[in-house]
Amino acid sequence: MAESFSSKVYEVVRRIPAGSVATYGQVAALAGNPRNARIVGYALHENPEPGVIPCHRVVFRDGSMAPGFAFGGPERQRELLEGEGVGFVPPVSERGNAGAEGWLVDLSRFQWQA
DNA sequence: CTTTTGACAGTCC
DNA sequence: CGGACTGCCAAAA
DSSP states (O other): OOHHHHOOOOOOOTOOOOOOEEHHHHHHHHOOTTTHHHHHHHHHHHOOSSSSSGGGGGOOTTTTTTTTTTSSSSHHHHHHHHTTOEEEEEESSSOEEETTTTTTEOOHHHHHOO
């Protein structure tokens, strides 16, 4: 169907199962170009179908999330992923200052395996 | 057709 | 170890 690359990104992100997360680079690779991680983020930023495209399941290669999350805040994303069974882990745990920011998804155990 | 920008990623110092 | 830079590719103006 000759979809543009960004269109393909939506398809891939949509196929991410609940309880798993994928990195921009992985989605880009599944879309056909592992170097297009930025295009993936840009495409998701458009978020043409909120509620249908689980942008919150797409995180950085480090397991962190986008700076301008469009769901209501980084804390919201953590809650959504935890609700799906995804476990979060503090970056390195500096005392109890556990704000919503700094939390990373345990990619070692929750990264989506196509 | 050329230029600019962009939810990244990997490498260098 | 941490911070900064570049590289890559695509869509929009």
